[in-house]
Amino acid sequence: MKLSHYQKEVSSAMSECDEYENVVVFMCNECGQGSANTAGVARMSYDPAMRIVRVQCTGQVGPIQIMDALNSGADAVACVGCCLGACHFFNGNVISMHRIKIMKKLFKELGYSDQFVNQYTSRAAEGETAVGDFDDIIERLCSAIQEGGTIQNEC
Amino acid sequence: MNVKIFQFNGCHKCFNETILLQKDLKKSDIEYIENPYDWELEEINVAVITGYLLPTDQEVLKKIQSISDRVIAYGSCPTTGGLYGLANQHGHEVTPLRNLIGNPQELHGCLAEIEELSSLIQNNDPKALKNLCQVCKRRSTCEFLEKVHRQLETEDEETCFNDLGFLCSGYIAKECKERCIDYKTPCRGCKPSITRPGIRMLGMFGTLMGNIEVATEASKYGATDKLADEEDDVTDSLPDIVGNFFRFSLPTSGLPKGRIPSQGNILKDLFIGRMIEEIPLILGLLGGAHSITKTLNFIETYEKENNITITEKIRIYRDELKELEGELQKAVERKDPLKYEEITTKIREIAGNMNLSNLFFGGFKTPIRDDDEFDEYRTHTFEIVEGSYKNGVLNFDLDTEGRIIDIEMKEV
Numbered sequence: 001m002k003l004s005h006y007q008k009e010v011s012s013a014m015s016e017c018d019e020y021e022n023v024v025v026f027m028c029n030e031c032g033q034g035s036a037n038t039a040g041v042a043r044m045s046y047d048p049a050m051r052i053v054r055v056q057c058t059g060q061v062g063p064i065q066i067m068d069a070l071n072s073g074a075d076a077v078a079c080v081g082c083c084l085g086a087c088h089f090f091n092g093n094v095i096s097m098h099r100i101k102i103m104k105k106l107f108k109e110l111g112y113s114d115q116f117v118n119q120y121t122s123r124a125a126e127g128e129t130a131v132g133d134f135d136d137i138i139e140r141l142c143s144a145i146q147e148g149g150t151i152q153n154e155c
Numbered sequence: 156m157n158v159k160i161f162q163f164n165g166c167h168k169c170f171n172e173t174i175l176l177q178k179d180l181k182k183s184d185i186e187y188i189e190n191p192y193d194w195e196l197e198e199i200n201v202a203v204i205t206g207y208l209l210p211t212d213q214e215v216l217k218k219i220q221s222i223s224d225r226v227i228a229y230g231s232c233p234t235t236g237g238l239y240g241l242a243n244q245h246g247h248e249v250t251p252l253r254n255l256i257g258n259p260q261e262l263h264g265c266l267a268e269i270e271e272l273s274s275l276i277q278n279n280d281p282k283a284l285k286n287l288c289q290v291c292k293r294r295s296t297c298e299f300l301e302k303v304h305r306q307l308e309t310e311d312e313e314t315c316f317n318d319l320g321f322l323c324s325g326y327i328a329k330e331c332k333e334r335c336i337d338y339k340t341p342c343r344g345c346k347p348s349i350t351r352p353g354i355r356m357l358g359m360f361g362t363l364m365g366n367i368e369v370a371t372e373a374s375k376y377g378a379t380d381k382l383a384d385e386e387d388d389v390t391d392s393l394p395d396i397v398g399n400f401f402r403f404s405l406p407t408s409g410l411p412k413g414r415i416p417s418q419g420n421i422l423k424d425l426f427i428g429r430m431i432e433e434i435p436l437i438l439g440l441l442g443g444a445h446s447i448t449k450t451l452n453f454i455e456t457y458e459k460e461n462n463i464t465i466t467e468k469i470r471i472y473r474d475e476l477k478e479l480e481g482e483l484q485k486a487v488e489r490k491d492p493l494k495y496e497e498i499t500t501k502i503r504e505i506a507g508n509m510n511l512s513n514l515f516f517g518g519f520k521t522p523i524r525d526d527d528e529f530d531e532y533r534t535h536t537f538e539i540v541e542g543s544y545k546n547g548v549l550n551f552d553l554d555t556e557g558r559i560i561d562i563e564m565k566e567v
Contacts, residue, residue, distance in 0.1 A: 062358035111414030132376025
């Protein structure tokens with residue numbers, strides 16, 4: 001999907017590079033989605049390239065979903081879950097962290113930057129945690145693109 | 156019926172195994188073509204493709220497809236990319252047959268089973284295969300791991316390798332004839348039971364590692380925690396993810412093409428980055444004319460440099476294997492199925508299977524004969540020492556984590 005002229009203007013005003021179009025963020029139904037809702041209510045702005053996918057728990061998200069997103073055109077993938085020790089199920093956010101850590105190592109072994117996949121936490125009551133996570137995703141993605149180009153050309 | 160067996164690139168292990176087809180089919184029906192670029196066009200009923208494939212082979216493969224009724228991809232290399240597919244990490248373009256020509260019939264496995272090929276050629280119903288875990292004598296509980304082990308020395312033969320912290324891809328594999336798992340060698344999934352086996356196994360093992368410490372740090376924005384980039388117990392316990400999870404399926408895994416600079420030679424690129432304790436199995440899997448000598452050569456070089464002493468019994472068994480390799484070579488040249496079967500049975504008795512799973516540093520992993528003392532030739536865990544190893548024919552360098560950083564193999 002191409003960004004509209006207006007979206008591009010907003011996007012490049014917020015970050016230094018404009019070589020990305022889609023960033024898929026898997027947000028858990030509890031804290032992740034909750035903080036995004038809070039950010040929306042408070043009318044906070046964030047990068048228009050963000051594509052939020054609502055999941056029950058980040059523990060649902062594994063290498064399969066991440067690679068599917070990258071193969072279908074995402075420039076980066078991130079998970080946003082509950083705070084450490086506060087998973088609403090058992091420890092889905094920590095399990096997801098382990099998988100994503102292994103994915104990061106895998107990308108390094110293949111000669112790519114490890115910043116195309118990341119995991120964050122947020123608090124449902126504070127919208128700025130979600131928006132802060134989004135800003136961090138874009139910042140890391142931009143530095144990765146400047147270092148070695150996007151992953152999309154090879155996927 | 157006329158059956159033609161084509162050997163493309165790489166090792167001849169599967170190609171040699173097809174000698175056994177002569178037991179089930181008429182000898183005059185089968186033709187072996189070692190050089191597919193140089194043979195006369197004629198009608199084919201069944202074309203069997205073995206060896207790894209490159210995009211440059213597409214033209215001749217299309218030609219073969221156009222004159223044959225059926226095309227069968229036999230072995231891991233033409234089906235999922237196989238061992239040579241690991242070189243894609245360094246930018247090579249090993250490609251499975253299905254990406255070069257449309258819908259071939261596929262038989263997975265490294266070594267693929269000759270009984271399956273025989274029944275497929277004769278259009279018999281394929282044998283229904285169970286999952287490997289169903290036929291494994293070890294039992295899994297899927298509990299979280301405390302630690303991941305690179306080597307295992309245990310008498311326990313009932314607990315699943317994964318429960319012991321020893322990565323095994325049996326979860327995603329089908330039952331097979333080689334059965335590395337019977338020789339204290341965890342499965343690496345050459346015969347996948349699902350699509351995208353490596354990436355699914357990665358998710359599974361990531362979950363099992365759920366109790367191992369993962370590094371987190373405070374986020375710059377918003378004051379919450381996030382996953383840190385630094386090395387931690389999770390990354391330290393898996394030094395070679397590509398080599399262990401994607402050993403046979405890197406080209407079909409859906410991962411982006413590797414960007415690590417190539418060293419020029421596909422064989423060299425395949426080995427760089429692999430862990431030292433996996434090398435005997437990889438060399439055994441590579442098969443070919445001198446796989447036993449090469450594997451033993453590698454093991455002995457490492458043993459000599461690190462003063463790992465081996466007993467007389469081990470030496471006798473190793474010499475026996477080397478002799479058998481010479482005889483096997485003669486049987487292959489004569490295309491003699493009975494002799495080939497006789498010698499491979501003897502090799503399997505000592506080395507476990509044609510992948511040489513039973514061979515290891517400092518001895519053998521499981522008892523070979525019932526009437527001898529296993530303590531005389533059993534292997535023990537060894538220390539991983541970085542450094543440069545040379546013996547003239549085989550030179551290799553190890554890094555601090557025991558990964559190959561440079562290797563050179565000269566043909567004898």
